[in-house]
Amino acid sequence: MRSRLATLFDSTYERVLRREIGEGPDHVAIIQDGNRRYARSRGDDAHDGYHAGADTTERVLDWCADLGIEELTLYAFSTENFDRPAEQRETLFDLLEDKLREFADADRVHEQGVCIRALGDVERLPSRVRDAVEYAEGRTAGYDEFTLNIALAYGGRNELLGAVRAVARDVADGDLAADDVGVAEVESRLYRRPVRDVDLIIRTGGDERTSNFLPWHANGNEAAAYFCSPYWPEFSKVDFLRSIRTYEAREESWRRTRAKRAAALVRSLAAVELDEARTVAGRLRERLPGEATDEELTEALEVDGAGTRETAD
Structure with missing residues (x-):
């Protein structure tokens, strides 16, 4: 009985929230935190939490399509994740490989015109994951209705350091004048870039920090941030709609301020x-x-x- 009431309440609240929000952001980026803690809370192994989180990712893709969001970036594997125990890394690599290939072959990906792209230092990943990246990007390269960025081996500080070093080399070699260094020159030397600057960052799992994620494209664009307590596998459409409402309230506040x-x-x-x-x-x-x-x-x-x-x- 309580389960039915909860489902009814969520369904009703979703409709209320949906009426409250307007066009929403163009580009949402998500830090999918809490998979392992979710598993521990249920007495499961870490890989069970990762698989449950992958199911949430698929639902979020549908929610984005419903709301007309044009780009989604998922923080799937950070440079800091390389420091995890080998068993955890291999579990993540297996999941990334499977899901990249699964998404690349999914009917809804092709029906919705989803272009899958990898952002980050992909060369650091195992060959099987790199092959899956190449397969997914190749299968969806012709689509432009929706962009799904998977941040892999990604670290914002490393990205900016790499760009600065590249600029410095070009200046030292005489290929670029110091006075000509601007936004375009830095951006062209970053990792493969999102199509659009980030409008909204969401982080699940209770931590209120953005963890080295897209500093140029999110912080530089003064993106709104939404932090929520549910672990990533528990993240619901109500949570997602709340984040959109937070973004729109912030935009309205910025408009008034401007x-x-x-x-x-x-x-x-x-x-x-x-x-x-x-x-x-x-x-x-x-x-x-x-x-x-x-x-x-x-x-x-x-x-x-x-x-x-x-x-x-």
Whole structure:
């Protein structure tokens, strides 16, 4: 009975949340944390948690399609994960290999036009995972309706360090002038990039940190962040919709802030211009004999302004 009531409540709440949100973000990035803790809480092995998390990933793809989200990036394997015990690494490598090939062959991936891409230092991965990456990318390369980025052997700090070193080498070799180094020059030397900057980062599992994830494309874009307590295998559509609502509330707040800043700037400029006009008018009244009429003052202001422009030129 309680299970049926919970299901009914979730279904009703989903509809309420869906009505509350609008267009939503274009690009969502997710740190899928808590697979092992989920398994331990149930008395299972770590690999059971990873497989349960993979099922959540498939559901999230459907939710993105329902909401019209155009790009999803999943933090599947970080550079720090290489420090895990060999058994855990091999379990993750096996799962990544299986899921990449499974996604590449899934009917819904082809029906929804999903392009699968890997982001990160893929060459560090075992050959079987690299082969699966190549297979998935090759099978979906022609699609552009939805982009699924899998962050593999990814570390944001390493990515930025690599880009900076590449820029420094090009400057030292004379292939790039130091004064020409800008955003485009750095971006072109990052790992393969997401198609769009990140609008929203979601992290499950209770930790409130972004863990070296997409610093250029998320933090640089001032992406919204949503942290929630459910472990990744427990992450529900209600949680996902809440994250979208948080993103939209933040965007609305930013719009109000930008509008206030723009209004303050306009008022400031108007005050400066008014003060300058009064100063000029005062000088002109001293220059004109007797009591100047409005027409004379206007004409004099135009002459003075022209003289000022000529001097500035």
